[in-house]
Amino acid sequence: MIDPSGSLSYDALRRLSFAAAGRLRSSHGIGPGDRVGVLCRNHRGFVLSAASLSLLGADAVLINTGFSPSQVASVVREHGLRLVVHDPEFPAPPSVAALVSSALSSGGPDVSLSPPARPGRTVVLTSGTTGVPKGARRPNPAGVGPLVSILDRLPVRTRSRLLIAAPLFHTWGYAALQLAFGLRSCVVLTPRFSPSSLVELAGRHRCDGLFAVPVMLSRLLDADCVLPPSVRVVAVSGSALPGSLATRFMDAHGEVLFNLYGSTEVSWASVATPSDLRASPASAGRPPRGTRVQILSASGAPVPAGVVGRIFVGNEMLFEGYSGDVPVSSHDGMLATGDLGFLSESGLLTVSGREDDMVISGGENVFPSSVEDLLAGLPGVREVAVVGVPDASYGQRLAAFVVLHESSSPLSADEVRDHVRQHGARFAVPRDVHFVPSLPRTATGKVIKRALL
Structure with a gap:
């Protein structure tokens, strides 16, 4: 190490x-x-x-x-x-x-x-982006099954040299550490992230794997920093991959990106490979060996392919419960992730957004993440967050918080609205557009939307 x-x-x-x-x-x-x-x-x-x-x-x-x-x-x-x-x-x-x-x-x-x-036991605290963080009791693995499940979709090999930039206090970073130990890998740890130092570390120690969170990939691209060719696996988790980040990163670094979707409560649910992300950049991939993913309606019934519902996951590393016995939504040995999404006919999972993030405006359901993905593709936009705010006429309306690239031309609120109007639904157009210098984020890169509100 x-x-x-x-x-x-x-x-x-x-x-x-x-x-x-x-x-x-x-x-x-x-x-x-x-x-x-x-x-x-x-x-x-x-x-x-x-x-x-x-x-x-x-x-x-x-x-x-x-x-x-x-x-x-x-x-x-x-x-x-x-x-x-x-x-x-x-x-x-x-x-x-x-x-x-x-x-x-x-x-x-x-x-x-x-x-x-x-x-x-290990107690991992939830990120607390929507309130007071809860303590999730993590189980001890009963054998090598969890290791095998991850390796089913993530091509990391014995005696690899793995750079762990994701915070170790987070489920993803901690899982990377356990994975590395299980594979007898050389572990390279960095207490603080910067694009240039990450590239230097990876090159100096000839790392062939990087465990990170998505915002780190954005920062690498913004700084025009390219990882050394020895890195053949870049595995990310902890928050959603926004917009076209997956394809832009692979255009610069090759077919090396793997995106794991999961949560503190369910551990892993699915892994998207480079080919999955090329086919659908918003895809969360497919469940690995020994993992069940089902999409259920509000009543607990399975929904057809392509229909949005609640995401439930079953595997052998489901958490043991929250400290303080906070209730958990479960069904047939599976736990709810708190997200909504759908499965394609071929079994590819797409996450639409958090259950509690969905905005109902004038009777129409809008997922802020879909609007964020649209705006992330608008030239000049570095990052964006969309939230629902109270509205006297429609119940809720959308507000967009936009961070621009320093070198980009000025962008107006009307140009932001027109972009959504041209490429999305009429009811998804944000009424409020705020240009801000940065977005408040947790240490794992999740946007703290309550801070925006």
């Missing part, structure tokens, strides 16, 4: 993990069933925290590095954390014991540990 502090063999990582577990047990009394927060960027401190807590049978609560101090304090309170392991750049929460992550990397005497009676 390679990070800014240097390289560690897996054997050295194992010995450091045992020493860190001993320190957590002796100095902080951490043991089976305790909950410990991990507030770290992508580096060895995160990995040692997660591994040492697992050795002790304690639960690791992965905290989003983009959370404010008040949100971190809320996580400490709601999850009953005994300790928070944090990077020095993040202030220690005042209401709980804290340990700087670098303290776990300093080694120590050999420690004798027995396997805990109760395996430690």
Whole structure:
């Protein structure tokens, strides 16, 4: 494993993990069933925290590095954390014991540990784009089935060199780390993303795989940064691929892009290969081995191909539930993703948008994502978000928040509306158009639409 502090063999990582577990047990009394927060960027401190807590049978609560101090304090309170392991750049929460992550990397005497009676769990926090983040309890894999499912659609091989730019606190980054360990791959971690540093790292370490989130691909294209030819797999997840991003990225980098659709709750649902994305850039792909995807109506009945309904997913890594026993929508051993979408006759999945994002304007159903995709193709538009706002006459109307390229010619609100009017439905034309310098995003690239409102 390679990070800014240097390289560690897996054997050295194992010995450091045992020493860190001993320190957590002796100095902080951490043991089976305790909950410990991990507030770290992508580096060895995160990995040692997660591994040492697992050795002790304690639960690791992965905290989003983009959370404010008040949100971190809320996580400490709601999850009953005994300790928070944090990077020095993040202030220690005042209401709980804290340990700087670098303290776990300093080694120590050999420690004798027995396997805990109760395996430690991982709690991943949802992104919180629509409210207070919930804690999702992730299961421990019962075998190699989950690894096989992902490899069914993602051509990553044993002893690859994988650069993980997606945040490790997020399900996608954490899954990439587990995948890499399972394949005995060299793991390259980068605590902070910039297009130029990502390209430099990938070239210096001859990486053949990159795990990222979609907004990182946009930033690479905006900066005219091209990954080295050694990279033959670029796997993204965490948010939707907007507009023509998939085809534009492959035009610049070749047929290397794979898009995994899933969620914190269902893990994976489907994977789109380069050929899937060439055929339909908005496609979420097909379910991998051992995965069921069904589209159901509001009453729970299957709908025909091409008809939009609720997306339900079944696989062997469905989450165990939310902390606090928040109810989960399920059907026949499957969980709802919270999205709406449809399956083609050939089984290709397309996600239309979030159930709670759909806008009803004058009796017409509009998915903001479809309008966003239209506007993403308008020359001069760098990124865009569309939301529904209250309207006295129509119930709701659409508002578009548009970020322009710095070098582009000025664009008017009427030109934005005319583009949608020419290429989309009349009722999808945004009444309000706001030009903004940037969109508020989470650390995984999702737009925080409540902040726009």
